[in-house]
Amino acid sequence: NAGVTQTPKFQVLKTGQSMTLQCAQDMNHNSMYWYRQDPGMGLRLIYYSASEGTTDKGEVPNGYNVSRLNKREFSLRLESAAPSQTSVYFCASSGAGARDEQYFGPGTRLTVT
């Protein structure tokens, strides 16, 4: 039982390049989330998916797109990376039972030069 996994762990991009961050969970959770974390800013929600087939914008969605591929997987795409997107990205999931408790993946550290 791996919980929430994310790939890659680290990535360096040049301005204008694109990439997709992958996230998968094996806890049969309905809801999945993408956050970014910058120093002194806490966690800010980019996009979330309350259930398979739905996605909604969070607090800071500009410059990102998401795909809820199936119940297990939720990907985050940067179409044209900008230095302002340098950050640590966390994926999380939550499900039945303690519904509000979110479980986090190990994070992806992204640098855009």
Added chain:
Amino acid sequence: EDKVVQSPLSLVVHEGDTVTLNCSYEVTNFRSLLWYKQEKKAPTFLFMLTSSGIEKKSGRLSSILDKKELFSILNITATQTGDSAIYLCAVASGANSKLTFGKGITLSVRP
């Protein structure tokens, strides 16, 4: 717009001290308040609070919620260097599953 404010933003204590971390919130349709600990990796869950006045305890950590005054505190007694971390407070509200996070409190425990 939902708002979660944590204070202080950072503090430095010595091993053995007791610390109190604060979290206040303004949200519509409050559902629960959660505390997470974050060391140099992903946040890990500490407590979820839904009712006023009921203390949750885990070892040297405890937390309580006041829904009338809209705040929560996280207490850590007999601090150890391993308690050094960022402590995040988050609130769940409304009908959706989103959490609103505060900016976090950076705690440094010196030997």
